Amino acid sequence: MTYAPVTPVPPAVQPTIPSDRFVLRPLQTSDVGLISMYAADPVLARGTRSIPHPLPDGVIAAMISRASQPGRVEDVWAMDGSRAGHAEVLGLVSLVRMDRAQSEVFFWVAPAFWNVGFATEALRALLTANPHGARQYFAESFQDNPGSARVLTNCGFDYLGDAEAFSLARNAVVPTWTYMMKTGL
Secondary structure (H helix, E strand, O other), rough: OOOOOOOOOOOOOOEEOOOOOOEEEOOHHHHHHHHHHHOOOHHHHOOOOOOOOOOOOOOHHHHHEEEEEOOOOEEEEEEEOOHHHOOOOOOEEEEEEOOOEEEEEEEOOOOOHOHHHHHHHHHHHHHHHOOOOOEEEEEEEEEEOOOHHHHHHHHHOEEEEEEEEOOOOOOOOEEEEEEEEOOOO
């Protein structure tokens, strides 16, 4: 698989990033329905920090609105497979800006599309594009989600150690594995 690098852009502009089976594109208002349907799944929500369960009305619309604001600290992309005959939203991947040219990566794929490599493909495309111009990326995986840990290691992340993160869906602090990857910048 080959991915075209994307020149880093100012925070207000979020590029569309191509991959083999889909494109990573900025969120749009029409994504509310599919993302809400996927996010309402308790298994998916439990695999994230930020998706509450049950999913309250308006949460996804508010997230999409925040993701389009200038000056935001998080860029969120939909994995849009519509050009290849897949769903318009397969999952989401995001980057949160940190200080010192660092970003944190988050991702999820809808359960109907698990185990076909979409998360790895999305993360590789995003890392190759490096839209934040990051020198280092950080990521985490809940310890009861080894599939996400495999995605990170398959994409070149190195294990740093154990930590904890709060999960809204679980209403609890959950053990995590923490990862880091340096870029060529």
